[in-house]
Each structure stands twice: as C-alpha cells, then as structure tokens.
Amino acid sequence: MDYLLWLIPAFPLVGFIVLALLGKHLSRFWIAIIGAGSVSLSAILTFVIGFSFLSSTPTGGHYSQTLWTWLEVAAFNPKITLYLDALSLVFVFVITFIGALIHIYSVAFMAADKDYARFFACMNLFVFSMLLLVLADNLLLLYLGWEGVGLCSYLLIGFWYENPTNGYAARKAFIITRLGDTAMAIGLFVIFYQFGTLVIPDILALAPSTWHEGATIATVAALLLLAGGIGKSAQLPLQTWLPDAMAGPSPVSALIHAATMVTAGVYLIARMHVIFQLSPIVQMIVAGIGAATLLIAGFSALTQYDIKRVLAYSTISQIGYMFLALGLGAWTAAIFHFMIHAFFKALLFLAAGAVIEALNHEHNMFKMGGLKNKLPVIFWTFLIGSASLAALPIISAGFYSKDQILWYAWASEHGSPILWLIALLGAFITAAYTTRMMVLTFWGDAKTSVGHYPGKLMTIPLIVLAFFSLFAGFIELPHNFGQFTLFSNLLHQVLPETVLKAGIHGELLFQLLALLVTFGGIYLAYIFWYKQPQRIEKLKRSAPLMSLYRFWFSGWGFDQVYQVLFVKPIVFIANINKNDVVDKLYQGITTATVHLYRLLSFTQSGSLRWYIIGLVIGAILILSIQLML
Incomplete structure (x- = not known):
C-alpha cells in the first residue's frame, strides 16, 4: 500500500488548488464538497493504509515513497520522499480524522460567511502542510511543512481581517513563531554540517556513533531544535501568541490546537529523540519548560472569562504535560497524551463554537449560563470533553493518558518529587478551571437567550469526538490495570521507553492521590463558582489577591515585558531609521x-x-x- 502514500497529502492539496483558483465561481455546495470531501478522502485512505501497515509491516518497519528529487547541489540532493512509520501514522491519523470532522462541522458553522471558499482553501492548505511535516523523511521537507503551517496560521487567525485586532493577532503569531523557526533553521545547518545529510533515519542512525553523550555539539543541536518546538507548541517563553490566536473562527482554533500547529513541536522532539537523548541537560530543560508551562498556563486559565481563551491556556498547559513527558524520556506517554488531547480538545473547541454561535457570538462565560437543558447535545458532549480534560478517573480517556505522565514524573529514572508535585498541582488546577467553565456556561440562570440551534452537521462531529474522548484511553491501560498496551507496543517500533526506577506496586497509591486531587479541584470550583459565588467575589476585593488575579489574567505579564524589552525599542529605532x-x-x-x-x-x-x-x-x-x- 506504500504506493498510495502520496495520495494522503495530495487530496487536501488538490482541494486547496481548486478552491483557490475556482472558489469564486463555485456554489457553496461544491465548495463544501471539495473542502470537506478532500480531507475526508485522506482520512479514509489513512485507515486503509494504516490497517495494511499494522497487519503486514514487521516491527520497526516503515513505508517509504520517493516522488522526485527536489534539487541537486554537489552531494546535497534532498528528495520529496514520504516516510510512514508508527510515530507518523499516529499523527497522520489524528490530522486527517479529526481534520475531517472539523471540516464537516465548518460546513455549517461558516455557512453564512462571505469568504466561504477562502476559508476552506486555507483549511485544506493547513492540513496538507501538517501532513507534509509529519510524513517528511528529511528535515528540509519537514521544514517546508513547518513553515506551511506557520503561513496557514497567519491566514486563518486573521481570517476576519476587517477587524484590526484580528490582524494584530495573526501578525503576533507569525512573528513569535518565526523566532523559534529561525533557531530551528540554524539547527538544520548544524546537523547537515555534522552528518552531511538531512535524511531523518540516517541522522538518527549516525548520531550515536558520531557524538558521545553530553557532547557540546549535540547540546547545541538539541537546543536549536527545542527552540523551534517551543515556538510552534507555544511553550515558555514563546507562549504569548496562542491566547490571542482565538481571534480566528472556532473551527480554526480546533484545528490549530488539536490536529496541527501546536503539536508540531511535540512531533519534532519525539522524531529527533536520539539527539535529545545524547544531551541529558537539554532533556531536563524540556521537562522543566513543560512543568513550568503547565503550571503557569493553568493559573491563567483559572482567571479568564472568554471561553475560548480558557481553552487556549488549557492547550498550552496540556502541551506542557507532553513536554514534561518528552523530557522524562517517556516518549510513548507523550504521544499517547497528544492523541487523547486531540480528541477532547477538538471536541471542546467545536462545542464552545456551537455555544458562541447559539448565543449570538457571545464569548463571555459570565454572560452565559442555563444552557444545560436548552442545548442538551452540546451540554453532554462538552461535559464528556471536560471530564477528559480534567482526567476524571476511570470514565474518561484523559485519565489514562495523564496518569502515565504523572507516574513517570515520579518513577522514571529522570523523574523527581518536584516534577511530580508540579504535575499533580497542574491536575488540581485543570480540574478547577474545567469545572468553573462548565458551571458558568451550562448551570445557573440564563443570561443570554439562545438565538440559533446547531444542526446535525455540527452535532454529529461532536458525538463522534465525545465517543473517542471517553473510550480511546482503553488502548493503553496503566501498568497496574492489566497488560493491554497496544499503543506503546506500536510506538516502541520507533521510540524507546523510559526506564522505571520503581515498580508498579506503588502506582495505585499515586492514582488514588491523583483521584483525590482531581475531585478536590472539582469541589473547589463547585463551591466558589456555583454554590457560594459570593466567596470568590469577597476574595477578589482583597488588594493582594486582586493583584494576583490580574497578574494571572494577563498571562503572568509576559506581553507587557516583551512590549518594554522588544516591541517598543524596535518601533522606536524603526521610527528614527525610517x-x-x-x-x-x-x-x-x-x-x-x-x-x-x-x-x-x-x-x-x-x-x-x-x-x-x-x-x-x-x-x-x-x-x-x-x-x-
């Protein structure tokens, strides 16, 4: 089936070309068919090729298809070659399957928009770019897809460009991610200088014999690649673009947060894991960045009133968990949480979009309320997504993926009590802000009347995503739950697993602690924002607490610091130099x-x-x- 591999990215690319050239002359029906249909065909083909891969490919095997030689300069001749192994298969499945559901949802959500064709053209290009990124067999082709998703994020975050705020948010995302991209490009030069190739399998094979563990050049290369991942995945200190990216339509937010863009950094680090293993200090930096990010973003999510900004900070925090796992060497745990997170975060963004649409584009959760009975499908699917985000034990997929990371934070050879405590505190905060979001949006008195009820094209994708948000976790049970570990067995073909320094006997105790912490966060939010909301208002009247609240609300002041240190001086010099x-x-x-x-x-x-x-x-x-x- 490897000869069909090229069709997976080709379908959305053809959809983009047709819509970009002929979109103005097509009816909305044909725009929807081409836009959503092309990605759906990629999803179907991914299932077919994936089944063939899993049933016929030996351990460590892969599919590879060379389309043509890109350019030839002396010994440098990068090819347009697609490479599918267990790691890229997981990402391709998420991109195409969730991308198709988001496109189907968008058919109805964007139905009244005047730039219907432009929207689907950009969405198709987004999916194509991400597929190119994860299927590339060499870093140059990967970088082409990497820059492609950066371009598409700019086009889609600023899709409603008539509003200057949206244009500013798009520019902010583009410029901040360029910082990481520049470092990554330098990293590619370093790697090519050392190995004479950019072919990923060749680099991973040559690195252990060329560099010794802790080599300075390995550390430099790993840091440069990490900078690229930090920018794309919105981790400290380049996380400030993602909350403002909510300026785009809700399907764009779902695609960026679940299936494309912000997961690119996670993929890059996992794909180049050998280089990071050769630099233990950089691996610890990855874990430290993830731990700090998940905590900082969690506190910020706890103070937001815009439902989409809560979910944006939540994404930053959850990707922090993935970075923590990557830094610990728990590679499969990071990718497992990536997949589960894609299901429930796409669900939450699409459900939030349906709520916003139903309430005449109201984003403020404090102006919502009373929607539990008025929008029952949205309520139940949002509840399932929230349960998975909060890692509600046993009944949600998010529990199984986050539990692994919490356990590895304690028990892996790179784990520590400090990292475990930070991850546990992050779980408490996640449960609190998720419950707060549910309570303010669906319970209490209705503050805004429902003006529009979502149709089947919007609700069916939510039901499908809700199913996976509940049951996808069963493909990888915790160590002490049984021996069913399909996901890690699949990824062990390409990724090593961390070595545990503790047995599984103590894991039940840590799971019980996580359970208590999760329910503690839920109970706290229930008391403060539903049962006795006057208590939180009383706390806000305290000057120190109000200052802390504003500090968290502003994203810990990173934007203000960057304005003073970088933006204003650059603008000042530009005005002098013009x-x-x-x-x-x-x-x-x-x-x-x-x-x-x-x-x-x-x-x-x-x-x-x-x-x-x-x-x-x-x-x-x-x-x-x-x-x-």
Whole structure:
C-alpha cells in the first residue's frame, strides 16, 4: 500500500488548488464538497493504509515513497520522499480524522460567511502542510511543512481581517513563531554540517556513533531544535501568541490546537529523540519548560472569562504535560497524551463554537449560563470533553493518558518529587478551571437567550469526538490495570521507553492521590463558582489577591515585558531609521525621475505642426551625421 502514500497529502492539496483558483465561481455546495470531501478522502485512505501497515509491516518497519528529487547541489540532493512509520501514522491519523470532522462541522458553522471558499482553501492548505511535516523523511521537507503551517496560521487567525485586532493577532503569531523557526533553521545547518545529510533515519542512525553523550555539539543541536518546538507548541517563553490566536473562527482554533500547529513541536522532539537523548541537560530543560508551562498556563486559565481563551491556556498547559513527558524520556506517554488531547480538545473547541454561535457570538462565560437543558447535545458532549480534560478517573480517556505522565514524573529514572508535585498541582488546577467553565456556561440562570440551534452537521462531529474522548484511553491501560498496551507496543517500533526506577506496586497509591486531587479541584470550583459565588467575589476585593488575579489574567505579564524589552525599542529605532541615508538615496532617484518625466512631458503638446517640425529636424540631424561620416 506504500504506493498510495502520496495520495494522503495530495487530496487536501488538490482541494486547496481548486478552491483557490475556482472558489469564486463555485456554489457553496461544491465548495463544501471539495473542502470537506478532500480531507475526508485522506482520512479514509489513512485507515486503509494504516490497517495494511499494522497487519503486514514487521516491527520497526516503515513505508517509504520517493516522488522526485527536489534539487541537486554537489552531494546535497534532498528528495520529496514520504516516510510512514508508527510515530507518523499516529499523527497522520489524528490530522486527517479529526481534520475531517472539523471540516464537516465548518460546513455549517461558516455557512453564512462571505469568504466561504477562502476559508476552506486555507483549511485544506493547513492540513496538507501538517501532513507534509509529519510524513517528511528529511528535515528540509519537514521544514517546508513547518513553515506551511506557520503561513496557514497567519491566514486563518486573521481570517476576519476587517477587524484590526484580528490582524494584530495573526501578525503576533507569525512573528513569535518565526523566532523559534529561525533557531530551528540554524539547527538544520548544524546537523547537515555534522552528518552531511538531512535524511531523518540516517541522522538518527549516525548520531550515536558520531557524538558521545553530553557532547557540546549535540547540546547545541538539541537546543536549536527545542527552540523551534517551543515556538510552534507555544511553550515558555514563546507562549504569548496562542491566547490571542482565538481571534480566528472556532473551527480554526480546533484545528490549530488539536490536529496541527501546536503539536508540531511535540512531533519534532519525539522524531529527533536520539539527539535529545545524547544531551541529558537539554532533556531536563524540556521537562522543566513543560512543568513550568503547565503550571503557569493553568493559573491563567483559572482567571479568564472568554471561553475560548480558557481553552487556549488549557492547550498550552496540556502541551506542557507532553513536554514534561518528552523530557522524562517517556516518549510513548507523550504521544499517547497528544492523541487523547486531540480528541477532547477538538471536541471542546467545536462545542464552545456551537455555544458562541447559539448565543449570538457571545464569548463571555459570565454572560452565559442555563444552557444545560436548552442545548442538551452540546451540554453532554462538552461535559464528556471536560471530564477528559480534567482526567476524571476511570470514565474518561484523559485519565489514562495523564496518569502515565504523572507516574513517570515520579518513577522514571529522570523523574523527581518536584516534577511530580508540579504535575499533580497542574491536575488540581485543570480540574478547577474545567469545572468553573462548565458551571458558568451550562448551570445557573440564563443570561443570554439562545438565538440559533446547531444542526446535525455540527452535532454529529461532536458525538463522534465525545465517543473517542471517553473510550480511546482503553488502548493503553496503566501498568497496574492489566497488560493491554497496544499503543506503546506500536510506538516502541520507533521510540524507546523510559526506564522505571520503581515498580508498579506503588502506582495505585499515586492514582488514588491523583483521584483525590482531581475531585478536590472539582469541589473547589463547585463551591466558589456555583454554590457560594459570593466567596470568590469577597476574595477578589482583597488588594493582594486582586493583584494576583490580574497578574494571572494577563498571562503572568509576559506581553507587557516583551512590549518594554522588544516591541517598543524596535518601533522606536524603526521610527528614527525610517529616513536614513539609504531611504534618501531612493527618494532622490524617485525625485529625479519625476522631474525628468515633467521635462519630457513638455514635448507632448498635442500640436501636430510641432511634431512635424520635430521629425524634420531629427531627419536633418541624422542625414548630416551620415554625410559627415
């Protein structure tokens, strides 16, 4: 089936080309068919190829398909080669399957938008770019997809560009992620200089024999790749673009947070795991960044009033858990949480979009309420997604994926009590802000009337995602639950697993602690935002607590710091430098050209006799010159 591999990214690419060129001339029906249909075909083909791969490929095997040689410069001849192994199969499944559900949902959600074709064209290009990123067999092709998702995020975050705020959010996302992308590009130069190739399997094979563990060059390469991952996955200190990215339509938010963009950094680190293993200090930095990010973003989510910004900070926090797992060497746990997170986060964003649409584009949770009985399908699916986000024990998929990370934070050879406590505190905060979001949105008195009820095209994707948010966790049970570990057995073909320094006998105790912490967070939010809301208002009136609340609400002041340290100085220098010598040179050329044009314009008087005299004088001059010669 490897000969069909190219069709997976080809379908959304063709959809993008058709919609970009002919979208203005197509009806909305055909735009929806092409836009959603192309990604759905990729999803179906992924199931077919994936089944073939799992049933016929030996352990450690892969599918590979070379389409053509991209360019040839001396010994450098990167190819357009697609590479499918267990790791990329998981990502391709998430991208196409969840991407297809989001596209189907978008058919109804964006039905009234004037730029229907442009929306689906950009969404298809987004899916194609992410597929190219995870299927690339070399870092140059991966970087092409990497920049593609950056471009598409700019186009889609600023989709409603008539509002200047949306344009600012798009530029902010583009510029901040460029910082990480620049570091990553330098990292590719370093890797090519060391190995003479950018082919990923070759690099992973050569690295252990070329570099010793702890080598300076390995640390440099790992740090540069990490910088790229931090930018794309919105981790500290480049996380500030993601909350503002909520300016885009809700399906865009779902696609960015669940199936594309912010998961790219997780994939990059997992794919290049050998280089990170050769630099233990960078691995610990990855774990530290993940731990700090999950905590900081969790506190910020606890203070937001915009439902989409709560989910945005939640994504930053959950990807922090993935980075923590990657730093601990718990590679399969990180990818497992990525997959489960994709299901419940897509569900939550799409359900939030349905709520916003139903309430006439109201985003403020404090102006919602009373929707439990008015929007029952949205309520139950949102509840399932929230249970998975909060890692409600036993009944939600999120419990099984997050439990692994909590256990590895304590029991792996790179784990520590501090990392475990941070992860546990993050779980408490997650349960609290998730319950707060549910209570404010669906319980209490209705503050805004429902103006629009979602149709089947919006509710069916929610039901499908809710099913996976409940039951997908059973493909990888905890160590002490049984021996069913299909997911890790699959990924062990490409990723090593961390070595535990403790047995499984103590895991039940840690699971019980996590259970108590989760229910503690739920109970706290229930008391403060439902049972006795006056208590939280009383706490807010305290000056120190109000200052802390505002600090968390502002994202811990990172935007303000960056404004002072970077934005204002750059703008100041640009204003001074806008009339420098180079500009004056160009302005001088422009002024001279304008004057010359005005002089020549006098020859165009419109008088025929002057034109004839000019021709005669010209002819006499030409004849005189010829006679003289």
